[in-house]
Every structure is written in C-alpha cells, then in structure tokens.
Amino acid sequence: MKVELRIQRFNPEKDSKPHFENYAVECEPTDRVLDAILQVKGVLDGSLTLRKSCAHGICGSDGMQINGRNMLACKVLVKNLKQPIVIEPLKGFKIVKDLVVDMKSFFEKYRSVQPYLQNEDPVPEKERLQSPAERERFDDTTKCILCACCTTACPSFWSDPNYVGPAAIVQAHRFLFDSRDKAKEERLNVLDSREGVWRCRTIFNCSDACPREIDVTRAISEVKRNLLFKKL
Amino acid sequence: MIYRGKEGQWSWVLHRITGIGVLLFLLTHILDTMLVGWGPEIYNKVMSIYRHPFFKIGEVGLFAAVLYHALNGIRIILVDFWPRGTQYHRQMFYGEVILFFLAMIPVSFLMLSH
Ligand code: SF4
Ligand code: SF4
Ligand code: FES
Numbered sequence: 001m002k003v004e005l006r007i008q009r010f011n012p013e014k015d016s017k018p019h020f021e022n023y024a025v026e027c028e029p030t031d032r033v034l035d036a037i038l039q040v041k042g043v044l045d046g047s048l049t050l051r052k053s054c055a056h057g058i059c060g061s062d063g064m065q066i067n068g069r070n071m072l073a074c075k076v077l078v079k080n081l082k083q084p085i086v087i088e089p090l091k092g093f094k095i096v097k098d099l100v101v102d103m104k105s106f107f108e109k110y111r112s113v114q115p116y117l118q119n120e121d122p123v124p125e126k127e128r129l130q131s132p133a134e135r136e137r138f139d140d141t142t143k144c145i146l147c148a149c150c151t152t153a154c155p156s157f158w159s160d161p162n163y164v165g166p167a168a169i170v171q172a173h174r175f176l177f178d179s180r181d182k183a184k185e186e187r188l189n190v191l192d193s194r195e196g197v198w199r200c201r202t203i204f205n206c207s208d209a210c211p212r213e214i215d216v217t218r219a220i221s222e223v224k225r226n227l228l229f230k231k232l
Numbered sequence: 233m234i235y236r237g238k239e240g241q242w243s244w245v246l247h248r249i250t251g252i253g254v255l256l257f258l259l260t261h262i263l264d265t266m267l268v269g270w271g272p273e274i275y276n277k278v279m280s281i282y283r284h285p286f287f288k289i290g291e292v293g294l295f296a297a298v299l300y301h302a303l304n305g306i307r308i309i310l311v312d313f314w315p316r317g318t319q320y321h322r323q324m325f326y327g328e329v330i331l332f333f334l335a336m337i338p339v340s341f342l343m344l345s346h
Contacts, residue, residue, distance in 0.1 A: 065235075203241050204240025207318070218318035
C-alpha cells in the first residue's frame, strides 16, 4: 500500500524554525511507522534524522508524536493510522535535529529520584527475600522503558519544564513500593517538592501515551496518597 | 498540531475553563455588591443591567459551569483517593456528562422560563 507521511524537519545549521515535508513510500499494511520512516531515510532523503535501536518496543528510543499522540514508531502499524501520517518530535524538549530531541533534563530528573535499590542492611546469605505479594506491589512500574512518551504528553510538563514528570515518578514508585528498599525518605523529598507529584493534575495523557500500558496516573496517585497519609 | 489527548485531557481543559469562568463571575459579583456603598440609586441602576436577556443566558451558563466543576471535582477526588479510581476515570467522566445533562435540561428550562 502507498503510505503518505508528513514529517516535521529541522536542521539547526540551516533552518530558523521547524517545517513539514511530505513523502510517499510503498509499504506492507503490516509495516510499522518506523519501517515507513526508515524507507524515507533509506530511499528518499538520507538526511532525515531519528533515534531508534531495537525496533521491537524494548529500548524506548523512538518515542515521537504520531498523528497528534505520543507513541513508539516501532509499535504502531501503518494500516491502523489515518493518512497522511503526521510525525513530529516529542513536545517540550529542545529539538536537536528533525525527530531527535535533547533528553538531558529528562534523564537528570530520572537520576534525581535515585532509581536503584538501596539497602545498607547486612547482606543475607542467599538473597533479600520478598513475598509474591510484595513483588506484585510494584510490578506495573517495573515495565517502564524510559521512552518519555508520558512526560512529553503531560500538559503540566509543557507549562512547567521543571516538573519532575510522570516517568521519573514511575521510576521512583518502582523503588518506593519495593519492600527491600530503604531509601524512601530521599525519594519522597524530591517528589514532595514544588516540582514533584503535586504538579500532576490527573489529566491521564501519560497513561494514555505509555507504550508499556503502565497505569502511570495510578502510580502517581499512590505516591500522592502515601505522602498525604505518610503510610510508607 | 495540538496534542490529541483523550477524555482526561478534555475533562481537565473544561475544568480549567469553568473554574476561571466562575472566578470571573465571583469577582464581578464582589464588585457589583460593593456598589451598595455608593447608595441604592447607583446599585439599582447597575443591577437593572442584569435583567437583559444576555444575562439570563449567562446565568444558565454560570449554573452549568458550577455544576460541571463540582461534578468533575468529585471525579478528581475519586481518582485521587479511591484506589481503583484511575482505572475507571473514563467511565466516571461519561457518568458525569450524563448527570450534567440530566440536571441541565430541567434547570435551563426552569431558569429561562422565569
Ligand atoms: S496524569 Fe499527571 S503526570 Fe500524567 S499527564 Fe496528567 S498531569 Fe501529567
Ligand atoms: S512510564 Fe511508559 S511512557 Fe513513561 S517513560 Fe516509562 S514506558 Fe515510557
Ligand atoms: S526502536 Fe526500540 S522501542 Fe522502538
């Protein structure tokens, strides 16, 4: 089938602002948007710049705005989309080139919630045991691949780029609700600040955008409730 | 292109608009009540403006804004405090829309026929 694409282009060396270009490529209906973009790059215009790696929805590098919603280009089939397929970079970051955005601040926020297991207790002989129920408690948030589809779909983040954002909260949630972790206080301090969870207005764009189908707003609400009732 | 959010985004946009609308009404209301300080004549004169049909429709709009804001407020409280709230936020939004119209149809009829 013929697939029409309308891709936002920006070359910082030549352009003062982004503009759209139209392309048409031949695809199988079961091809993904990523395949179509790579055809444009391979056949029509080699200068088109994007990030991708695994092409299987695992690495989280090809998050972009497709027909007005954030998705992974490698996880959506061309046959399921209205044409021309409009492709833009994630909103709220500085554009480096075409579909590549500067995610430095995103990963700084990720690091700010200390996304690693902390436990100073003496190491047990075998392992730090956890019951299936305790493991289940944070199962949903272990699925995050840091694609930034959630954070860049969030109106609170667009209006306040310092908002820590749903992705970092999801990552904090993964450790906050882990019975083996002992660094709750430090993380909660970040999340209880001005730019923390209270910026969330329960708009649900994050949950709708998450390609891993994480109930992001729920994770945020759980952190909010725990801050409110100091249950942790 | 603006972001094509779903129910959550639009419920929030409406919440903002109705919130600002009600706030603006309260401010004008404070101002017009303050006019009493200048004596009954001025007050009554200004108040008579409100009898214009435009304000009648405005009153229905005000009621609609307060009603939506209140219903959606309840929905947000449920999202925040009921552990399953985030799973049912969409259904709650549609329930809210139904309640809104159920209340608005008789109320607009009553208000406009007076
Ligand atoms: S639910 Fe909260 S974090 Fe998610 S998009 Fe809405 S405001 Fe942003
Ligand atoms: S929570 Fe979902 S949308 Fe957000 S970064 Fe993780 S995988 Fe991506
Ligand atoms: S390329 Fe890895 S998630 Fe799409």
